[in-house]
Amino acid sequence: MRISYWISIVVCKFTLTSEVLAQESTFWKYTDARELTLVGKAHFGDHYFHRIDTAAFPAIPQTVKRLLTHSAGLALSFSTNSTRLSVKWCTSDRKAGNNMTAIAHEGLDLYIKRDGRWQYAGVARPATNECNEFTLVQNMASGDKECLLYLPLYDETISLHIGVTEGATLAARPDPFRNRILIYGSSIVHGASASRPGLAYPARLSRETGHHFINLGVSGNAKMEATVAEMITALPMDALILDCVPNSSPQQITERTANLVKTIRSKHPKMPIIAVQSIVRESGNFDRAIAERVAAQNANFDKEIRLLQHSDPHLYLITADGLLGDDNEGTTDGTHPNDLGFDRMLQKLKPALQTILRKYAIE
Amino acid sequence: MRISYWISIVVCKFTLTSEVLAQESTFWKYTDARELTLVGKAHFGDHYFHRIDTAAFPAIPQTVKRLLTHSAGLALSFSTNSTRLSVKWCTSDRKAGNNMTAIAHEGLDLYIKRDGRWQYAGVARPATNECNEFTLVQNMASGDKECLLYLPLYDETISLHIGVTEGATLAARPDPFRNRILIYGSSIVHGASASRPGLAYPARLSRETGHHFINLGVSGNAKMEATVAEMITALPMDALILDCVPNSSPQQITERTANLVKTIRSKHPKMPIIAVQSIVRESGNFDRAIAERVAAQNANFDKEIRLLQHSDPHLYLITADGLLGDDNEGTTDGTHPNDLGFDRMLQKLKPALQTILRKYAIE
Structure with a gap:
């Protein structure tokens, strides 16, 4: 590193104006x-x-x-x-x-x-x-x-x-963002496969909205366990996004979604909770077992959330439609969005989230 | 690999329909x-x-x-x-x-x-x-x-x-693409930083247009040497794209661009040659030396190409404007487009290239 640094300084001597060089210390x-x-x-x-x-x-x-x-x-x-x-x-x-x-x-x-x-x-x-x-x-x-x-x-x-x-x-400097919006989710929330840390989708949402989108992505392990539901409930937050469908089996989704939402709701009675379906898995374009599994995960999640919504006016659902675009080029490996996929998620999620948050004066 | 393969087969037995399983051999x-x-x-x-x-x-x-x-x-x-x-x-x-x-x-x-x-x-x-x-x-x-x-x-x-x-x-199967359009260029043509091989921009252009965009990216080394100009000239092609600005110094660009174009033109008198300016370097957003260098590279390339165009009606120039979008999120490291940056390049290059190629009945 030191060597490349000194080389870069030498190179700059030949290309930079004296005005710039005058400010450089070595x-x-x-x-x-x-x-x-x-x-x-x-x-x-x-x-x-x-x-x-x-x-x-x-x-x-x-x-x-x-x-x-x-x-x-x-x-x-x-x-x-x-x-x-x-x-x-x-x-x-x-x-x-x-x-x-x-x-x-x-x-x-x-x-x-x-x-x-x-x-x-x-x-x-x-x-x-x-x-x-x-x-x-x-x-x-x-x-x-x-x-x-x-x-x-x-x-x-x-x-x-x-x-x-x-x-x-x-x-x-002070924290540049306002409010605390937690995102609990899978490797996709965690940041795979952004090409650099600032391109993970919670980070992009924060910079683009000024809200603090806090990354609770736990790669491969967002399984809505009761103990994790208790942990999330104890965290300070103004809103919560649940992007945790990809890691749970269809059966686990049926068994655990209501407990997760109700546990959080017990301590945060009027806080917006925003459930997001799983992005389509591009690896399921031709692998019918994967396509079936994701369809079942999303169907079960949809069913659970809609049931809960009957008695919970502060619970929202964002569906998977269009989250990755329509050209099938938005992932690195069929599962994890690349920066193009994350950009498309952002284009859908940002206005949808802002509309919900504004209802709660989270602006 | 074998172990994970067998595990995946076992998992499928529990999730797949019998119709699908009936086709599987182990x-x-x-x-x-x-x-x-x-x-x-x-x-x-x-x-x-x-x-x-x-x-x-x-x-x-x-x-x-x-x-x-x-x-x-x-x-x-x-x-x-x-x-x-x-x-x-x-x-x-x-x-x-x-x-x-x-x-x-x-x-x-x-x-x-x-x-x-x-x-x-x-x-x-x-x-x-x-x-x-x-x-x-x-x-x-x-x-x-x-x-x-x-x-x-x-x-x-x-x-x-x-x-x-x-x-x-x-x-x-036969080659699914028609015509041969070579792209000579830097690491960006070579494919850095696409997240998978099919997302390099020549590959995306091929799939989206049906033309064969042939990758002559030589990472860090697209320096328009006379010997390389001779090599390119000898290759079979219907059109040539020059995306080779990033690797040459501003002085090399002034010294070498005309020779590259004229060498190729000597053997391909009426073939479209399409010169593309360098994408902006996002690493030059705050590093003024990098910004100065890219501006000088593009200005010198622009000058050389426009001079040549006086006597060469088959030489075209595509400028850098908008190639990476306007939010500065299109690279992995400030130099190499990520999949979002490549997608934006594609949105500009694809129609511009098709318009030129159609003039030559390359359709």
């Missing part, structure tokens, strides 16, 4: 991310980079506990006047699956606010499975910049330090 | 891919799975030779009445970069034609960097199916065998 000053503001946590406790301190919820399944150590949806909020930004970070030694990029799995993703809009600024690309160092962006204009740095989607973040040029400022 | 019969039809080759010689037999072009740079061994854009055309399809394949031991999935880098991607349209059917997910076995799809309806199986984008395919159920047919 030394980094690193700050522990724990001195900044971490947004996107579902629960506040020990374990800074975990979404939930699962020690507070001993009864939930071990696999769910492990998945909640992944930093999906967490982001650092800070400001700096540095013209360059760098990161040193460590994750667990877990390797990316074959349907994800290493950047999404264990890299970082920087956005900077410009003209009132969050705009892509750079990624940190991991060279190893554990500890890495990378320059996110350089040659920026001077002046204060409002930053949002997304953490790895599918790995545990163990440590993170932010580097700025020597003498530059680096300060915590 | 044994595979494998056929060497070389007995089928390989489409997408730029040049026919030895080395079945290479895009070009570079022994015929000894003068081109070594790195370009190596990159032309990657099977980007190659696909097998065949038909089968099997209800399941499997692959065994070997690639070089090269690992996926951090901005690509292993599926795109060294996996395979199956499409089947239905209602006159190519539709996603399944991917082969690599578990190791060299030799793998995977079931692409199962539980299909019986009857003949027209298949197109894309090979790895960023690795050399060394061997490939297609498995069908015992007793099922497997036969070569």
